[in-house]
Amino acid sequence: MIKKKILIAEDEARIARILALELEHEGYETEIAGTGKEAFAAMQKGDFDLVLLDVMLPEISGFEVLRRVRMEDETTPIILVTARDSVYDKVNGLDHGANDYIAKPFEMEELLARVRSAIRTSEAQANKRGSGNIRIVGDLKADLMTRVVLKDNKEVELTKREFDLLVFLMEYKNQILTREQLLDAVWGFAYSGETNVVDVYIGYLRKKLDSKGESSLIHTVRGVGFTMKGTKDEH
Incomplete structure (x- = not known):
């Protein structure tokens, strides 16, 4: 716990x-x-x-x-x-x-x-x-209100920024999101820090969420951005 x-x-x-x-x-x-x-x-x-x-x-x-x-x-x-x-x-x-x-x-x-x-x-x-505020992609589940994330029914501890980034990717699963879109959505339009912050945080999420022997939940689209793939019946 x-x-x-x-x-x-x-x-x-x-x-x-x-x-x-x-x-x-x-x-x-x-x-x-x-x-x-x-x-x-x-x-x-x-x-x-x-x-x-x-x-x-x-x-x-x-x-x-x-x-x-x-x-x-x-x-x-x-x-x-x-x-x-x-x-x-x-x-x-x-x-x-x-x-x-x-x-x-x-x-x-x-x-x-x-x-x-x-x-x-x-x-x-x-x-x-919390009802109606659950997002699911594969074996990954995020509760928007309690901010609890479960991977294969095991709780994963994320920072506030990691959680916000993950949820945005889940909300727009199967869509390719540019670094600029992710930066604006998660860090805000006024963010003036390092531009590679998105890649850094994607790395944090992969380290915490990906299992050995499995492909990453978050896919890199070379030269464009990132995407999270899910099925149509997930919400």
């Missing part, structure tokens, strides 16, 4: 480390970000089951990180953690899309209970929305 992954966005190293140790003891996988910029970058690259987000982060405030994240991701549960306990801060956080709010100092058991509750609620909502 894949562990639930939690991002701890906290600039006080001692507190961040304590939170990480407690959460890991409870069976979670953790990652720490010490600034708002680091937290936002981590949330764009990684696929987290929950985020503990301190409001008073350097470089970019927790409220601003929350606002930016919610423009792209409405579902990842986010719990704001702060030393401030004013009604304004609570309302501001909830209005910007936070799922919960806890003020320092807090009891660790209460925080862990809130984490469990937020993840349970998120999973229940995802399951409720």
Whole structure:
């Protein structure tokens, strides 16, 4: 079973480390970000089951990180953690899309209970929305809402970007997609990074999805782009 992954966005190293140790003891996988910029970058690259987000982060405030994240991701549960306990801060956080709010100092058991509750609620909502959101190509299955990928009934762990790329290929199976189309769809029109990023991520997917002795699920069309082949009755 894949562990639930939690991002701890906290600039006080001692507190961040304590939170990480407690959460890991409870069976979670953790990652720490010490600034708002680091937290936002981590949330764009990684696929987290929950985020503990301190409001008073350097470089970019927790409220601003929350606002930016919610423009792209409405579902990842986010719990704001702060030393401030004013009604304004609570309302501001909830209005910007936070799922919960806890003020320092807090009891660790209460925080862990809130984490469990937020993840349970998120999973229940995802399951409720999930009907009709399954994509299948061969022995590969992707759930658009829970973001779970199964290959031959075994779960495959993908990053957010890998998942988005895979789903786009599955959505347009049997069609040849150019690198430009994939770049625009998955990375966005404003992407200004390395142009070979599509090939790099196709390589990541092949490494995680392809079985020894079998041809790759994702086919390269020389000089054009890539395609994923499936049958007409798959959805």
